[in-house]
Amino acid sequence: MKKIFAGIVIGICVPLVAGWLFVSLGGMPVATKGPPLPLEKYLARKALHAAMDPEVSKPSPLPADEPNFLAGARVYQAQCAVCHGRLGQPETTIAKGMFPHPPQLLPPKKGVTDDEVGETYWKVKNGIRLTGMPGYVGNLTDSEIWQVSLLLLHADKLPESAQQVLRN
Ligand code: HEC
Known part of the structure; x- marks a missing residue:
């Protein structure tokens, strides 16, 4: 015993x-340079999915139309472009220096066009702790969070008007 x-x-x-x-x-x-620890990515991803998965199949309450893409593009330019990139421009210095690296979300990159819109909505609303990805709940309206999520879902087929905003 x-x-x-x-x-x-x-x-x-x-x-x-x-x-x-x-x-x-x-x-x-x-420091931000250097590779992740063994299992770091796996464990971070596992924890994120455990928290997020029950909620991601939520459909968008707003339609994927031009007014919502335009509103989403304005939110994107003001809040997201510094890390996730502007249309047709090289990655920002801030993005290059971050760990983990913020994925570039506009074409020619695939971004999150393959994800469910509810998954992007969850990430923008809640953020991802210890990565630099902010949570916007309380600072953007629920509609703004859906609009920017719809924009990113359709990033590869946006109307010219929304692309124009993303180029500035
Ligand atoms: C200060 C930098 C920063 C800002 C500003 C920022 N993000 Fe992020 N974002 C990140 C980082 C870093 C990650 C990667 C997190 C990870 O590896 O888990 C990320 C991840 C994401 C993801 C998940 C990507 C994927 O491939 O799964 C989405 C979607 C996203 N951000 C959307 C947005 C939107 C929309 C905004 C603006 C409303 C925004 N982010 C603002 C840094 C930022």
């Missing part, structure tokens, strides 16, 4: 001490 107890205590303490040493001796990367 004593042996089992000692085994359990050692089994818990050794990984804790090893983790503490790893962090306190500088093993944990804190």
Whole structure:
């Protein structure tokens, strides 16, 4: 019995001490340059999907039409372009220096045109902790969040008027 107890205590303490040493001796990367830790991406993705998946099949309450694309494009230019890129322009210096890297969401990149609109809505509303992706709940209206999400879903087939806004 004593042996089992000692085994359990050692089994818990050794990984804790090893983790503490790893962090306190500088093993944990804190700068934005450099590759992710083993499993970092996998665990971050798993946690995100666990939180998000029950909600992502929500359909948009707004139609995917020109007025909503235009409104979404204005939101995008004001709030998102600094990290996710402007149409026809190179990646910004801010985007280049971030970890994780903000994906470029406008053509020629595929962006999130393959995702469900509810998934993009969830990410814009709630943000993604510890990545730099802000949550906009309380600062953009619910309609603005849907409009920018619809814009990104249709980023590869937008009317000229919306493309014009995204080029500025
Ligand atoms: C300060 C930089 C920054 C701003 C501003 C920002 N984002 Fe992000 N965003 C990020 C980063 C970094 C990620 C990647 C997060 C990750 O790797 O999990 C991201 C991820 C996303 C994703 C998920 C992409 C994918 O491939 O799954 C979407 C969608 C998104 N952002 C939309 C927006 C929208 C819309 C806005 C504006 C309303 C915005 N973001 C503003 C940095 C930013």
